[in-house]
Amino acid sequence: xxxxxxxxxxxxxxxxxxxxxxxxxxxxxxxxxxxxxxxxxxxxxxxxxxxxxxxxxxxxxxxxxxxxxxxxxxxxxxxxxxxxxxxxxxxxxxxxxxxxxxxxxxxxxxxxxxxxxxxxxxxxxxxxxxxxxxxxxxxxxxxxxxxxxxxxxxxxxxxxxxxxxxxxxxxxxxxxxxxxxxxxxxxxxxxxxxxxxxxxxxxxxxxxxxxxxxxxxxxxxxxxxxxxxxxxxxxxxxxxxxxxxxxxxxxxxxxxxxxxxxxxxxxxxxxxxxxxxxxxxxxxxxxxxxxxxxxxxxxxxxxxxxxxxxxxxxxxxxxxxxxxxxxxxxxxxxxxxxxxxxxxxxxxxxxxxxxxx
Amino acid sequence: xxxxxxxxxxxxxxxxxxxxxxxxxxxxxxxxxxxxxxxxxxxxxxxxxxxxxxxxxxxxxxxxxxxxxxxxxxxxxxxxxxxxxxxxxxxxxxxxxxxxxxxxxxxxxxxxxxxxxxxxxxxxxxxxxxxxxxxxxxxxxxxxxxxxxxxxxxxxxxxxxxxxxxxxxxxxxxxxxxxxxxxxxxxxxxxxxxxxxxxxxxxxxxxxxxxxxxxxxxxxxxxxxxxxxxxxxxxxxxxxxxxxxxxxxxxxxxxxxxxxxxxxxxxxxxxxxxxxxxxxxxxxxxxxxxxxxxxxxxxxxxxxxxxxxxxxxxxxxxxxxxxxxxxxxxxxxxxxxxxxxxxxxxxxxxxxxxxxx
DNA sequence: TCTGTTATTGACAACGTTGTCAGTAGTGCT
DNA sequence: AGCACTACTGACAACGTTGTCAATAACAGA
Numbered sequence: 014x015x016x017x018x019x020x021x022x023x024x025x026x027x028x029x030x031x032x033x034x035x036x037x038x039x040x041x042x043x044x045x046x047x048x049x050x051x052x053x054x055x056x057x058x059x060x061x062x063x064x065x066x067x068x069x070x071x072x073x074x075x076x077x078x079x080x081x082x083x084x085x086x087x088x089x090x091x092x093x094x095x096x097x098x099x100x101x102x103x104x105x106x107x108x109x110x111x112x113x114x115x116x117x118x119x120x121x122x123x124x125x126x127x128x129x130x131x132x133x134x135x136x137x138x139x140x141x142x143x144x145x146x147x148x149x150x151x152x153x154x155x156x157x158x159x160x161x162x163x164x165x166x167x168x169x170x171x172x173x174x175x176x177x178x179x180x181x182x183x184x185x186x187x188x189x190x191x192x193x194x195x196x197x198x199x200x201x202x203x204x205x206x207x208x209x210x211x212x213x214x215x216x217x218x219x220x221x222x223x224x225x226x227x228x229x230x231x232x233x234x235x236x237x238x239x240x241x242x243x244x245x246x247x248x249x250x251x252x253x254x255x256x257x258x259x260x261x262x263x264x265x266x267x268x269x270x271x272x273x274x275x276x277x278x279x280x281x282x283x284x285x286x287x288x289x290x291x292x293x294x295x296x297x298x299x300x301x302x303x304x305x306x307x308x309x310x311x312x313x314x315x316x317x318x319x320x321x322x323x324x325x326x327x328x329x330x331x332x333x334x335x336x337x338x339x340x341x342x343x344x345x346x347x348x349x350x351x352x353x354x355x356x357x358x359x360x361x362x363x364x365x366x367x368x369x370x
Numbered sequence: 371x372x373x374x375x376x377x378x379x380x381x382x383x384x385x386x387x388x389x390x391x392x393x394x395x396x397x398x399x400x401x402x403x404x405x406x407x408x409x410x411x412x413x414x415x416x417x418x419x420x421x422x423x424x425x426x427x428x429x430x431x432x433x434x435x436x437x438x439x440x441x442x443x444x445x446x447x448x449x450x451x452x453x454x455x456x457x458x459x460x461x462x463x464x465x466x467x468x469x470x471x472x473x474x475x476x477x478x479x480x481x482x483x484x485x486x487x488x489x490x491x492x493x494x495x496x497x498x499x500x501x502x503x504x505x506x507x508x509x510x511x512x513x514x515x516x517x518x519x520x521x522x523x524x525x526x527x528x529x530x531x532x533x534x535x536x537x538x539x540x541x542x543x544x545x546x547x548x549x550x551x552x553x554x555x556x557x558x559x560x561x562x563x564x565x566x567x568x569x570x571x572x573x574x575x576x577x578x579x580x581x582x583x584x585x586x587x588x589x590x591x592x593x594x595x596x597x598x599x600x601x602x603x604x605x606x607x608x609x610x611x612x613x614x615x616x617x618x619x620x621x622x623x624x625x626x627x628x629x630x631x632x633x634x635x636x637x638x639x640x641x642x643x644x645x646x647x648x649x650x651x652x653x654x655x656x657x658x659x660x661x662x663x664x665x666x667x668x669x670x671x672x673x674x675x676x677x678x679x680x681x682x683x684x685x686x687x688x689x690x691x692x693x694x695x696x697x698x699x700x701x702x703x704x705x706x707x708x709x710x711x712x713x714x715x716x717x718x719x720x721x722x723x724x725x726x727x
Numbered sequence: 728t729c730t731g732t733t734a735t736t737g738a739c740a741a742c743g744t745t746g747t748c749a750g751t752a753g754t755g756c757t
Numbered sequence: 758a759g760c761a762c763t764a765c766t767g768a769c770a771a772c773g774t775t776g777t778c779a780a781t782a783a784c785a786g787a
Contacts, residue, residue: 028522030742030743030744031743031744031745032743035767040766040767041766041767041768042743042744042745042767042768043744043745043746043766043767043768043769044765044766044767046744046745046746047745047766049744050745054764054765054766055764055765055766056764056765056766059765059766071518073493073496073497074497074743074744075438075497075499075742075743075744076437076497076498076499077434077435077436077437077438077443077498077499077742077743077744078434078438078742078743078744078745078772079434079743079744079745080434080437080438080744080772081432081434081435081437081438081742081743081744081771081772081773081774082743082744082745082746082771082772083744083745083772084772086434086498088477088498095463096459096462096463096466097459097460097463098459099456099459101459102453102454102455102456102458102459103454105453105478106452106453106454106480109453109478109479109480110480113479118477118478118479118491118494118495118498119477119478119479120445120475120476120477120478121462121466121475121476121477121478122466122470122475122476123463123466123467134475136430137475138475139430140430140431140432140433141433141434141443141445141475142432142433142434161428165385278657278658281658281661282660282661285660285661299657299658300635300656300657300658301635301638301656301657301658301662303639303642304638304639304642304662305658305661306663387772387773387774388773388774388775389773392737397736397737398736398737398738399737399738399773399774399775400736400737400738400739400774400775400776401735401736401737403774403775403776404736404775406774407775411734411735411736412735412736413734413735413736416735416736431773431774432772432773432774434772434773434774435742435772435773435774435775436773436774436775437742437774438741438742438743438744438772438773438774439741439742439773439774439775439776440742440774440775441742
């Protein structure tokens with residue numbers, strides 16, 4: 014439990030403290046503190062002596078002590094739902110870049126879609142006295158556990174999914190709008206039987222996209238056929254089975270709207286076995302979409318902007334912005350590449366050239 | 371500079387401290403500390419009273435104070451070269467998962483391939499008194515700046531690329547071996563003009579892969595034709611231009627070895643414009659490789675194992691392992707999918723069916 | 728009853744930093 | 758010279774926690 018044996022051997026190489034620097038430079042600790050923090054009211058000569066001492070001793074201020082004294086550390090917390098997702102990677106990168114501009118680091122953790130884990134992680138970050146929190150909510154989580162911290166003045170920004178039971182800044186992609194765009198696009202190409210393949214509706218974005226799908230159909234005066242709707246957690250096998258079921262229907266869909274990245278990719282894998290393919294529009298862009306056969310039409314969102322916007326909002330709050338909680342929705346962008354422009358085909362797809370392998 | 375106005379309003383909602391809990395429970399602070407840390411020698415009744423008080427006040431220990439007192443915080447530092455890379459994402463996820471098993475969080479930052487930035491980031495993490503450091507070195511960086519911390523007993527593990535001017539634990543993919551496997555595979559399919567497309571050789575993995583390429587050719591008794599070697603930073607345009615130059619040679623290559631993920635993808639984009647394609651083996655697997663036309667043969671490495679191994683090594687060190695620095699090399703795995711099994715074609719490629727879009 | 732032992736507890740100092748405040752020296756003004 | 762003022766400096770306390778150590782109670786054995 015306490016493997017701190019090297020304490021003795023470390024005494025010799027002890028890390029230099031402000032005291033050490035102070036005595037090395039022949040000044041008081043407070044003066045060193047002033048120099049380190051770039052405060053005014055230090056004579057130029059003193060400043061130089063202190064800097065020299067700092068360099069000689071290779072002194073670095075201890076952030077734990079600073080954190081204790083100041084009540085905060087120079088870091089922001091990041092709670093992700095799934096760190097392996099490329100979406101998360103871009104989000105993190107954008108947030109870190111923004112944080113770095115303010116001399117802060119990001120403390121991050123992944124909760125793997127588990128609400129309890131999300132809560133534990135967030136609270137652990139609060140215990141570390143981060144300056145602010147960016148949270149990608151786990152499906153099914155409530156967020157009132159954060160209200161004491163919010164009341165204390167801790168800025169919290171939710172990304173990609175809105176908080177539940179809590180009013181706080183939120184940055185979202187316009188999922189419903191994006192879904193409407195996608196389905197309208199398919200409708201415009203003559204499709205009337207359009208299937209929906211998406212994630213569990215407990216995930217906010219999934220629900221919104223389904224809602225957009227319904228709205229677009231409704232607006233076109235088409236009925237909602239629940240046989241054409243599959244909203245369940247994404248795995249390659251489930252998507253494959255669902256697609257097979259769709260195609261076995263008396264009136265199979267001629268087009269597919271896949272409501273997120275992973276679903277789209279899973280659908281592509283499943284469709285690779287077919288010799289005719291339905292039209293397809295996916296939500297989320299992904300690497301190599303343009304090299305698929307046919308190239309995949311998508312409604313793209315921008316994780317980078319999402320992260321940047323969230324971080325900016327957080328720092329605005331840190332700089333004193335006390336206006337009411339905002340909700341920002343970022344627009345999506347339709348990128349037609351081919352798969353979404355396939356016309357309807359009576360057997361639920363269209364024959365395409367099978368690659369020679 | 372100091373927007374700490376809400377100090378007054380926060381006083382009312384001050385975070386509870388051990389003192390508060392102690393007086394609430396009618397015990398001494400040290401007893402609360404004992405309960406919080408699960409130490410023995412606390413009467414069961416006292417323990418209950420303290421726990422109740424903790425729950426009532428919603429007390430959470432302050433990690434800055436703990437860090438100050440203990441000289442360490444319950445976090446490990448993570449220095450990445452490029453956080454947007456899916457490779458990094460998987461690495462981070464694996465390391466975080468391992469850290470979580472030990473109740474630690476990961477403090478991470480990305481240095482965007484800049485050596486100075488890598489140094490600053492690492493030192494910032496040391497200043498935060500992380501328990502250990504996992505570093506993906508930036509190209510061109512030296513690491514002797516870490517030796518004082520190593521001497522202090524801070525465990526540091528390098529991943530993906532070895533440290534320069536420092537002896538420390540290192541976890542790598544067997545790049546040279548993987549490259550040899552890739553090139554041998556192409557040779558076995560009859561290729562004699564094999565081009566190399568890789569990254570800047572200042573990056574260790576890039577150099578190793580080039581070395582493996584040379585070794586495999588040499589072992590087959592083939593000459594090294596520098597016209598067929600391009601080792602420079604990867605961008606879509608450079609790869610495209612390089613490929614065009616290759617194909618314009620009097621004796622164009624019949625096969626391509628692309629030495630990393632991004633190069634492979636860039637090459638695929640460039641090749642999409644051609645009506646005949648050379649054989650291709652890429653280093654690194656990537657999403658949808660199996661759905662390309664032709665499906666892409668790769669030598670795969672496993673970022674997850676890389677991260678897990680590194681984290682395990684780090685925690686071994688934290689638990690007192692003082693053995694000399696290790697260097698672990700993880701094996702690669704050849705995944706034949708089609709593109710690597712194309713036979714040589716006199717015009718430097720082979721006619722393939724062009725997809726109908 | 729007295730002594731030794733164990734179980735339980737809390738007072739106190741220290742970790743490294745920074746805000747407060749009082750002190751010193753120098754300067755300009757009357 | 759006396760005064761106010763500025764520029765600079767450092768002693769000290771405090772931030773919230775935990776290791777040290779001494780104190781107390783309880784209890785068994787003699």
